Amino acid sequence: MKFPGKRKFKHYFPVDARDPLxxxxxxxxxxxxxxxxxxxxxxxxxxxVDDAFIAxxxxxxxxxxxxxxxxAEALYRELQQGGLISHxxxxxxxxxxxHNYSVLADDRSVLLGVMxxxxxxxxxxxxxxCNTSSRTxxxxxxxxxxxxxxxxxxxxxxxxxxxxxxPGQMNQLRPxxxxxxxxxxxxxxxxxxxxxxxxxxxxxxxxxxxxxxxxKKHGVPVVLTLGTTFIIADDPAWWQTFLKENxxxxxxxxxxxxxLTGIGDPLLAADRALDWVDLVLCTAGPAGLYMAGFTEESxxxxxxxxxxxxxxxxxxxxxxxxxxxxxxxxxPLRIYSHIxxxxxGPEKIMNTNGAGDAALAALLHDIAANNYHRSTVPxxxxxxxxxxxxxSLAQVCKYANRVSYQVLNQHSPRLTRGLPERExxxxxxxxxx
Numbered sequence: 316m317k318f319p320g321k322r323k324f325k326h327y328f329p330v331d332a333r334d335p336l337x338x339x340x341x342x343x344x345x346x347x348x349x350x351x352x353x354x355x356x357x358x359x360x361x362x363x364v365d366d367a368f369i370a371x372x373x374x375x376x377x378x379x380x381x382x383x384x385x386x387a388e389a390l391y392r393e394l395q396q397g398g399l400i401s402h403x404x405x406x407x408x409x410x411x412x413x414h415n416y417s418v419l420a421d422d423r424s425v426l427l428g429v430m431x432x433x434x435x436x437x438x439x440x441x442x443x444x445c446n447t448s449s450r451t452x453x454x455x456x457x458x459x460x461x462x463x464x465x466x467x468x469x470x471x472x473x474x475x476x477x478x479x480x481x482p483g484q485m486n487q488l489r490p491x492x493x494x495x496x497x498x499x500x501x502x503x504x505x506x507x508x509x510x511x512x513x514x515x516x517x518x519x520x521x522x523x524x525x526x527x528x529x530x531k532k533h534g535v536p537v538v539l540t541l542g543t544t545f546i547i548a549d550d551p552a553w554w555q556t557f558l559k560e561n562x563x564x565x566x567x568x569x570x571x572x573x574x575l576t577g578i579g580d581p582l583l584a585a586d587r588a589l590d591w592v593d594l595v596l597c598t599a600g601p602a603g604l605y606m607a608g609f610t611e612e613s614x615x616x617x618x619x620x621x622x623x624x625x626x627x628x629x630x631x632x633x634x635x636x637x638x639x640x641x642x643x644x645x646x647p648l649r650i651y652s653h654i655x656x657x658x659x660g661p662e663k664i665m666n667t668n669g670a671g672d673a674a675l676a677a678l679l680h681d682i683a684a685n686n687y688h689r690s691t692v693p694x695x696x697x698x699x700x701x702x703x704x705x706x707s708l709a710q711v712c713k714y715a716n717r718v719s720y721q722v723l724n725q726h727s728p729r730l731t732r733g734l735p736e737r738e739x740x741x742x743x744x745x746x747x748x
Contacts, residue, residue, distance in 0.1 A: 316422045319680045348687040351425040352505035354409035355485040357464030358439040361402040379478035387481030405446035415676035417450035418730045425452040432458040457492040486519035499533040502683040536563035541571040548574040558591035569599045593640040603655040608638035612646035634709040643701035652708040657720040669728025674715035
């Protein structure tokens with residue numbers, strides 16, 4: 316595994332001098348650490364069409380509409396035959412996150428969901444597989460006789476975007492398709508709120524809760540990304556209870572945070588969420604991102620950065636501490652960190668879809684790296700306590716921020732390559748130290 320964050324070579328693991336206490340240990344053929352996630356497998360399809368096309372399929376210009384499978388198939392065939400499709404990207408919040416994790420870590424992730432049994436070369440399912448990292452394990456996908464989800468973005472004559480969404484059979488994942496052994500050995504189970512709001516008769520919710528039960532049974536942290544304000548705002552009290560009972564790590568943006576907590580300030584909203592979970596990642600658009608978590612009082616580390624003003628005075632005082640799960644702390648202390656957008660943000664934002672998923676992938680990389688290091692060098696001082704992350708909260712913030720910037724700077728919501736070996740923003744002298 317490539318270790319997380321932008322560090323010089325000497326800070327990567329394995330180091331040149333292997334721990335002599337482990338010199339007799341057998342070499343591992345497979346990584347001892349991975350992350351697993353469940354997603355509604357879908358493809359984002361973008362095409363330029365005329366207004367007559369939009370009217371022909373009963374769509375409303377500038378709005379989003381759910382369409383039936385037969386309508387979606389006819390629409391897709393017409394787009395294909397007319398050569399109107401400009402982009403087909405693998406989508407889905409968790410699929411994006413796992414792909415990005417595997418690109419960053421150069422290591423295994425496992426995706427659970429559904430996939431067409433019969434795949435047409437050049438078709439949407441084919442594009443999904445082509446746009447997913449080869450390090451993402453797709454062997455556990457459940458086969459279906461039908462379509463996965465498709466989200467059509469139709470750009471009309473005026474440039475207005477119209478959305479047509481076809482769920483297909485993306486919510487047909489069954490509980491028996493959830494492999495307990497894969498979840499039991501994972502560093503984290505990653506979910507999205509959408510999974511718990513499937514339609515009556517669809518098994519996705521039951522499959523998700525089966526995975527959560529396995530994770531809780533084996534002590535695997537459950538990670539939930541909220542994904543949309545509308546689902547959360549519909550019943551925030553239900554989600555608060557769900558978080559408290561099932562979730563360890565929460566990822567959200569400032570709008571979702573407000574819908575969940577009723578608090579507009581992202582720092583205070585993250586602090587409120589610590590009543591229910593162990594670690595919070597909250598992206599806040601042009602304001603950057605916040606993190607909040609717990610550490611052991613006796614192991615806290617003061618920041619070397621300037622203390623920041625905010626709704627919680629000098630809230631980043633202990634941001635150089637590593638995060639822990641609340642139950643692992645004898646004397647839990649709340650810790651917070653914030654970082655402004657990397658390089659002030661891109662000069663031109665190419666795509667906002669997927670920036671939060673990219674930030675979460677960086678956090679997952681750090682958590683998995685911690686488990687990897689613990690299994691490889693169990694007697695290291697890095698594991699004197701039951702830390703959740705390998706790096707400090709401030710370092711994780713920095714890394715998540717950098718990865719998010721990379722996605723904002725490109726058209727695809729998924730990383731097309733890893734981070735550069737050397738940052739152009741850093742002077743040459745930095746690398747010579």
